[in-house]
Amino acid sequence: MLRRLCITLSVAILCQLHTSLIAEARQPDKFPANPLEVTTPDPLLPTQQLTLPEMQRLQRDLDELHQEGRAKLQAGDQEGAFAIWNREARLRRYFGDLAELEALSRFGAIAWSRNDGEQVRYITQRLQTIEKQAQKQETVDLELMRSLAQAYQQVRSPRMALQVYQQILNVVQEKQDAAGILQTLKTMGELHLSWFDYPQAAATYEKLLNLTATQSDRTSELTYLQQLAYIYQQDKQLKSAVDVLTRLVEIYQQENQLSQIPQLKLTIGSNYELLAQENPSLLREAFNHYQQAYTIAMRSRQYTxxxxxxxxxxxxxxxxxxxxxxxxxxxxxxxxxxxxxNYYGMMQAYDQMGQLYLERREYPQALTAFQRGLELAQQLQHEETYFTQQIEKASQ
Structure with missing residues (x-):
């Protein structure tokens, strides 16, 4: 009896296992195979080494494939277009990594703009494969790595792009390639900034600023200071922003470019005004910078x-x-x-003056200010009712 029960249980377990295996086999893969990694032979690509005329013909065929994909996309067949471009990218590989990366970069930008997350994932995976293969080489191919980083940017993978740029930066620093260092840092700074990573952007532009100190490049120095001022303002690092803006003011004073200074002074004053919320003694700095902004603006006839x-x-x-x-x-x-x-500004100023006189209970003066404000309001056909009400209030 016990033996018969064991046999029955064994058969039941085997049947259940067989059924589950069949069901699993029938289910589609959760993550389908990456079409960019397909190894099935392609009719356009013979197995033997191609001659130069055959390679030229293949190049033309791939260009035609690309145009065919564009036509399908314009016709609304996105799936068909992407299938063609996957095939094109696989075949471009025959001409080397750079040719494939160019195709993937172009294709990736379209896939991202079309919000096709699956295709973007396929392309990103292929880029990672190319990166791993490149890292196995004894020497770093800078052209390849730059193309790879740009492709990562097209599929909106800034972290991966920055990792590649950091590898590039390490190489050019070892080579003491000043131009390469400068260009790589600029690209990294722009990339940090485009993704609103203000701390990293600031650190990068500070490095660029330090480089200009040894090169006596005033134009670049101004550019990096302006970028840093913007970054610190956006990141609410007001003290750092004040320091950078002050350096800009000093440079413009040295260059006798007074017209650039009033706006900088206004921004510095506003920052000190905010900082004074925690340290009231800084309010005097805000006053000083507003007064300096006014004086210099009047001298350069910047009345606004x-x-x-x-x-x-x-x-x-x-x-x-x-x-x-x-x-x-x-x-x-x-x-x-x-x-x-600025008649609108005059109207507002008369209103402000009227309110101040009301505060001091000097009603005749307030009445005069509001009446002049009303005259401007009537000319502008704006806020007439408001000034009429203020006149009544001052008259009472």
Whole structure:
């Protein structure tokens, strides 16, 4: 009886195993084979070594394949187009890694733009295979590695691209190739920045800036400082931004390019104003830079910039209870806006002045300011109702 039970259980287990194997065999692969890794012989590629005329003919055939893929894509057959381009990329391999990488890079950009995640994965896997093969070589093929990094960029794999660029950087540094180092760092900096990796971008542009110190390249120095200022502003590293912007101001002063300075001074002032939220003693620095921005802007007839500097100063005076200073600055602002032919700005300045007079309960002066604001509002056909209401308020 026990023996019969064992036999029955064994048969049941075998049957269940057989059924599960059949079911598994019938299921499609979770990850289908990469079409770029297919090794099935292609009719366009004979088994023997091709002669030069045959290679030229194959090149023409591949160009025709590429155009056929483009035609299918334009006709709306994306699957058919990608199948053709997978085949084209496999055949380009016959002409070397560079030819294949060029095809993969072109194809990868299209696959990514078409949001085809599966095809992007196929291409990325093939790029990784090429990279592993390249790393086995005794010497680094810089042209190949640069092409590989660019292909990674096309399929939006910045981490992999940067890893390749780092390998390139190591090689050019060993060779003391100054031009190669510069170009590689610039590419890496742009790539970090395009993916909003501000800390890495800042570190890279700091390296570039250090290189210019030994080359006396003022143009590049300005470019890298401008990039660093933008990066630090975006990353909310205000103290670092102030330091970089101050260096820019010093250079423009040395070069007597005063027209570049007011906007920089305005940005520095705004940064100090934000930093003063934690350290109130820095508010004086904000005032100073706004005043300097105004003075230099007026000297270079940048009346819009000058008005902006005044506009930024008034709330600071008001917040510290210096209403008289705020009123005087408002009057200067009106005159500056008039020089800038900014009637909307004049209207706002009169409103600001009226509010300051209301704060001091000097109603006749407030009334006069609002009436002048209304005259401008009527000319502009804007905010007329608002100024009428303010006049009524001051009259009461």
């Amino acid at each position: 910039r000058a008005a902006e500097a005044l506009q930024k100063s008034i709330p600071l005076y008001r917040a510290q209870g210096q209403i008289e200073a705020a009123l005087q600055t408002s009057q200067i602002l009106i005159e500056t806006q008039e020089k800038a032919v």
